[in-house]
Amino acid sequence: MMDPQKLLQELLKISDDDKDITPKQAKIIQAAIEIFAEKGYASASTSEIAKRAGVAEGTIFRHYKTKKELLLSIVSPMIIKFAAPFFAETFIRQVFKDHEDKGFEELLRKLIQNRYEFVKNNVPLLKIVLQEMAFHPEIQQAYKQVFTEKVLPKFKKMVEYYQDKGELRNDFSVDTTIRLVINTAVGFMVTRFIVMPDYPWDDEKELENTIQYIKDGIFS
Amino acid sequence: MMDPQKLLQELLKISDDDKDITPKQAKIIQAAIEIFAEKGYASASTSEIAKRAGVAEGTIFRHYKTKKELLLSIVSPMIIKFAAPFFAETFIRQVFKDHEDKGFEELLRKLIQNRYEFVKNNVPLLKIVLQEMAFHPEIQQAYKQVFTEKVLPKFKKMVEYYQDKGELRNDFSVDTTIRLVINTAVGFMVTRFIVMPDYPWDDEKELENTIQYIKDGIFS
DNA sequence: AACAAAAATGAGTGATTACTCACTATAATT
């Protein structure tokens, strides 16, 4: 099992990941994503992955010591990528510059729209993450670390800032407010792309209504 | 694969299920629930289930033709049980009796509190349902059928009724309103019992805040 | 063209899998 501290360091250099990758390795990754998403990690066999990738089974184990290492190489980068907006240097700074501050609503709208596009473009991968997180402590811990150390502190500052400004209600605790906002936003995307992907969604309407719903629920 | 129509009929007589069950069979079910929840259906072996149940492996296959049949015998009853409030004859009737009508808020509060207790008492089982629904079309279809035929129609009537009464905002469509309410309620329970079960929750506060949040988000 | 390094191969391996079946133990019925 990987040391969480090392894992975070590992994650931060994901930009290097794409470099020394062979064409066959890329095919393996693509096939693995598809099959893991279709039948789950435990039910996916390395032989089937190799077959779909058009590669000998041994080739998989040239690049990845174990099947689990293949899973982690796919899942791990998503941790940072999903939380990416909160890693941006400019993100928080912009919020607190009064002359640029367009209020919590606009910030929230930008954030949700941005993550909505991200989810839309990474459905199979996020399916894998959601599924396998339940059974792999390494993945859980890595996400927990990123969330508590990177996402949560910035989110807290945001909510506190707008609560002090009187823009957000203060009869909800900061933690509760964050939970409700994230639940609503994530819930929307899970419903939209995983639970009912075939429903004839009016995406623009649902997005705007979701934002309105959050706004009326947490604004003073 | 089971015919969905038959499955629903099967489900409606769950009260009979508990009858002709042997002690060893009960041990098998209990062990299966534990192990399915711990490591997932695909990673759970029948030999391990038999071992934990204190039973010979062959005994499992006396009672269940396949491992999957064992899973379905565990998961299927939860479909009706989770939607149980919507099956109650009195449920809707009470709502529309004006002299008993205490408003959407009280109805919602009762409903969420009730389902909150249910989830609390069935965490491992619901974990299995959430996990395995993704990979077993029979489970998906059964839930879809119960939801669209039993839950959704009643929910729709409720929302329409209170929208007409002017209690609920009508700039959200009925479907969107339902989605937001269910998302928020389910999201709360998933966060509370599955994502962060060890967080020191103030359950009463979170429940009340969640209801307030919904109320402010969908009331006019 | 010759060589070395890296990438890819696929038959082979022991372990584990869901499931079978001939058999025994227990319970119910006469």
Place this chain on the structure above:
DNA sequence: AATTATAGTGAGTAATCACTCATTTTTGTT
């Protein structure tokens, strides 16, 4: 008490699993 029916057993089976490794193919350097 005898007979039948049901419940339980556990060694056995073919299939599949993740993974290995000796060998071949491809790539890069001179």
